[in-house]
Amino acid sequence: MSPLDRSSDRAIYRQIADDLRADIRTGAFGPGDRLPSESDLVARYGVNRRTVQHAFGLLIAEGLVYSEHGSGRFVQGRPPVRRLASDRFARRHRRAGQAAFTVDMEQAGRVYDPRNDVEMLDLRVGAPPDRIEDRIGDGPVLIRSRRYIVEGLPLQLATSYVPLDVAEGTAIMSADTGPGGIYARIEENGHRLTRITEDVTVEVAAEGVQRLLRLPVGAPVIHLVRTAYAGERAVEVCDTFMNATAFELSYELPAR
Amino acid sequence: MSPLDRSSDRAIYRQIADDLRADIRTGAFGPGDRLPSESDLVARYGVNRRTVQHAFGLLIAEGLVYSEHGSGRFVQGRPPVRRLASDRFARRHRRAGQAAFTVDMEQAGRVYDPRNDVEMLDLRVGAPPDRIEDRIGDGPVLIRSRRYIVEGLPLQLATSYVPLDVAEGTAIMSADTGPGGIYARIEENGHRLTRITEDVTVEVAAEGVQRLLRLPVGAPVIHLVRTAYAGERAVEVCDTFMNATAFELSYELPAR
DNA sequence: AAGTGGTCTAGACCACACG
């Protein structure tokens, strides 16, 4: 730890954040370690508690640290999962019985078991919300909301919308969609997928999302809307919120 | 404006943020409008100034509001630019003399002139940094750093690395790369592009990036690393930081 | 000069976690 430079242009809270960041990067504090408490740092630097909190606010926003009320602040673990968009939907994976998320986690070397680590939040027939209706039409759809938990941390919320006539009579209607996931069932039902689009934005997590992903207030999330087409028809829209610090999205484009 | 509910579980600063957010969404304050000052809100809600600041902190993190020291806080304008990744590198655009960024801005209806709105930050021959060397090899490269300004706002920083033998003798070496941009010149020089990869992460802006993009402290940026291949060889790596609230990334994938 | 936001201090009450 370096002493504070009170005469510096750099704000005190930033200097403290710099110190802690350096300690984490050099490995003085490893993943999962508890960082010094607010009162420790107040004593060490001779500053106010709010100033220490301000410093932690930065590190938390950076995804380097997380806070547990009543317990302490800890170094965030694992690096991002690389999500190979152009490979994860490959038919060969579906044939091998693997859904896309499982492919990602396996390639990232994470411990993930689709039988235990997916929570069904909602499963019903209904009308699509407005911004999904633009993509999939206004007929009745099957709505599947689920939360993916990896190594104890919720990484992703996904809500799939499938036109009822596409889903009906398949395992898409039930909690367990079977090997290869939704896309395998859609293709078995006679809709051969031709192309998939993904639209990616970065947003600050709304309150529901923030709570379900166990994120700090103000944390960014990746909002990804995927649309799968069979010919000209959209046969699935998947609305996904991902922990922004936990993923790297990887795409391959043709150079037409 | 609704009154505060002091007995609510919802923190005061969040209630104030909710109020202001609603006023912006309903259009009570439009793009570019100045919001009430801290002292206005202190008087209106009967809270401390720090609490008002905390509320603004959320709205700023959301990209809804920006702050000008000494002047006030203002409603952030324009919606995100949709960046059609699968189309923007199409050869037909290069043939038409348009670089990828120009294609995006034109499709988004933004006022942008590549002759005035690109600042060259760096243009030299050197060694690639480590994380780029992994992609492009350790030979000498041409390094081009530029900042893209749209309607007065810096939206993107991009640093291109091109192996010197690919760039030499072309307009890539000079400030103005000519119609169709770098990729047009690379292809003219005998390297036909075969594929492009893009790796996307979300990060909190480091200080240099934050200043150059005129972002608030702690703001998220999209970090996009694009690699262009001619056959097996990487002929350009472009390291890009984008204002995360200003872009929507749009991809199309084959359903192989 | 007056108004604005940026930062910092001092002190307080609360909710949550852990032993």
Added chain:
DNA sequence: GTGTGGTCTAGACCACTTC
């Protein structure tokens, strides 16, 4: 109970913008 972080108040000094 004790320690932890979450929130709020009161007051202060500073830097920047505008008139």
